[in-house]
Amino acid sequence: MQKLQNYINGELTEPIGKQYIDNYDPSTGKVYSLLPDSDERDVQLAVEAAKAAFPSWSVTPKDQRAAVLLRISSLIDKSLERLAKAESKDNGKPVSLARTVDIPRAAANFHFYATGILHFASEAHAMEEEAINYTLRNPVGVAGCISPWNLPLYLFSWKIAPALAAGNCVVAKPSEITPMTAFLLSELCIEAGLPKGVLNIVHGYGHKVGSAITAHPEIPLISFTGGTKTGAEIARVAAPMFKKLSLELGGKNPNLIFADCNYENMLRTTMNSSFANQGQICLCGSRIMVERSIYEKFKTDFVAKASKMSVGNPADDKTKMGAVVSEQHMEKILACIELAKSEGGKVLCGGNRVYLDGENKGGYFIAPTVIEGLPYNCRTNQEEIFGPVVTIMPFDTEAEALMMANASTYGLASILWTENLTRAHRLAGKLHTGIVWINCWLLRDLRTPFGGVKGSGVGREGGFEAFDFFTEPKNVCIKL
Ligand code: TXE
Numbered sequence: 001m002q003k004l005q006n007y008i009n010g011e012l013t014e015p016i017g018k019q020y021i022d023n024y025d026p027s028t029g030k031v032y033s034l035l036p037d038s039d040e041r042d043v044q045l046a047v048e049a050a051k052a053a054f055p056s057w058s059v060t061p062k063d064q065r066a067a068v069l070l071r072i073s074s075l076i077d078k079s080l081e082r083l084a085k086a087e088s089k090d091n092g093k094p095v096s097l098a099r100t101v102d103i104p105r106a107a108a109n110f111h112f113y114a115t116g117i118l119h120f121a122s123e124a125h126a127m128e129e130e131a132i133n134y135t136l137r138n139p140v141g142v143a144g145c146i147s148p149w150n151l152p153l154y155l156f157s158w159k160i161a162p163a164l165a166a167g168n169c170v171v172a173k174p175s176e177i178t179p180m181t182a183f184l185l186s187e188l189c190i191e192a193g194l195p196k197g198v199l200n201i202v203h204g205y206g207h208k209v210g211s212a213i214t215a216h217p218e219i220p221l222i223s224f225t226g227g228t229k230t231g232a233e234i235a236r237v238a239a240p241m242f243k244k245l246s247l248e249l250g251g252k253n254p255n256l257i258f259a260d261c262n263y264e265n266m267l268r269t270t271m272n273s274s275f276a277n278q279g280q281i282c283l284c285g286s287r288i289m290v291e292r293s294i295y296e297k298f299k300t301d302f303v304a305k306a307s308k309m310s311v312g313n314p315a316d317d318k319t320k321m322g323a324v325v326s327e328q329h330m331e332k333i334l335a336c337i338e339l340a341k342s343e344g345g346k347v348l349c350g351g352n353r354v355y356l357d358g359e360n361k362g363g364y365f366i367a368p369t370v371i372e373g374l375p376y377n378c379r380t381n382q383e384e385i386f387g388p389v390v391t392i393m394p395f396d397t398e399a400e401a402l403m404m405a406n407a408s409t410y411g412l413a414s415i416l417w418t419e420n421l422t423r424a425h426r427l428a429g430k431l432h433t434g435i436v437w438i439n440c441w442l443l444r445d446l447r448t449p450f451g452g453v454k455g456s457g458v459g460r461e462g463g464f465e466a467f468d469f470f471t472e473p474k475n476v477c478i479k480l
Pocket of ligand 1: 147149225282412
């Protein structure tokens with residue numbers, strides 16, 4: 001049985017406690033590898049390594065830092081097939097999705113920030129003949145990066161790449177549910193010649209390793225992506241220590257579909273925004289509001305498509321819908337479907353676990369599920385499910401659609417379908433989310449600010465927002 005290892009001070013190492021955690025393949029329900037059950041002692045070793053590496057890495061010329069990160073990016077590209085298969089086996093997502101989205105985006109993250117740092121500059125402010133001010137933007141030191149299981153390497157690299165490019169050293173923890181590609185990244189970092197201690201990856205549980213990173217007095221900055229509850233816990237610990245915090249949390253994203261939309265484009269994209277990655281993307285549109293005049297047509301067409309979407313072995317290239325990430329998460333999603341029924345929801349398709357045969361017999365599969373007949377403010381429409389489950393609701397007026405969309409404790413992304421661009425701009429300004437997609441979904445320019453408001457988090461990732469987060473501004477004022 002493969003035993004993954006931590007990556008500390010440039011070496012692959014056993015956890016000090018020599019304990020390991022079972023790592024499951026969600027498509028079979030079987031343990032297929034082990035990951036380190038590390039603890040605060042391993043985190044301490046990682047912090048010491050990062051601290052020792054920081055003086056030299058932080059003053060390494062930008063183009064040399066960029067060169068190492070570009071080597072990592074091209075090694076990810078070269079290992080596309082191996083990493084895609086590993087990601088699919090670890091997370092349960094279709095290998096076609098890992099191959100076209102997760103892994104290419106991880107390579108792009110390293111490439112984007114390696115080149116971005118070469119253009120990141122700060123300002124000067126002249127006070128006529130009296131003084132000149134200039135702003136320095138120095139790396140913060142040892143950055144703590146903690147990431148979730150839904151897009152493992154994609155989101156892990158989305159934090160690590162800007163942190164390293166800006167001159168920080170990193171202590172990172174991937175989710176214990178999907179450790180594999182972070183481990184494979186360690187090997188690629190060694191191959192790329194990343195200096196020892198610059199990046200340290202400590203595997204293990206959130207309540208042991210994640211909390212040790214959050215509470216460590218020599219980690220002045222935490223970048224976290226994960227559930228809202230966990231984000232609140234991290235903030236509770238880090239805020240009194242005055243740490244810099246970036247929290248990318250949950251979502252319960254509304255789709256507003258008007259009768260004047262480009263119907264075919266909307267229908268095709270809404271299938272994707274509802275069920276991509278088995279609905280385990282915080283940007284998925286899980287609440288679908290449809291103008292009444294096309295509600296019945298949409299319901300018929302959407303349910304017909306969802307019913308035809310077959311769940312299959314994620315390792316099969318033809319599979320579009322794989323397994324959800326764990327038995328615990330499957331049970332949670334099924335419980336949410338039962339809650340929806342108890343609140344008066346009508347399941348129009350799906351709503352059940354799917355049992356496959358052969359090697360996938362014990363896999364965690366759920367049929368794409370569409371539910372109607374629920375009020376906009378019931379628990380099912382307020383709480384994040386994070387699975388292949390969406391609700392559909394009709395609306396009569398723009399004001400009603402806007403009210404329902406904004407009636408949420410989350411505020412990450414909205415998806416708006418209309419050909420009336422005056423209405424589109426008007427609604428974009430009034431939707432309480434950090435991102436608004438109009439007549440598209442998940443169209444991403446990495447330069448744009450990424451993140452949400454309310455329960456969806458604090459701060460923004462992406463472009464120079466990320467470099468602003470991973471550096472500390474200092475104003476120097478010189479009398480002339
Ligand atoms: O989160 P968890 P999950 C959200 C998504 C969903 C959740 C899914 O909407 O709600 O994340 O990810 C570690 N101290 N987003 O269930 O449990 C844990 O080990 C420190 C939003 O994994 O919060 C894991 O590594 N760390 C996002 C990581 O936190 C702790 C995109 C996340 O785990 C910890 C992706 C603790 N006390 C998912 N407890 C967006 N907005 O972009 C756990 N962890």
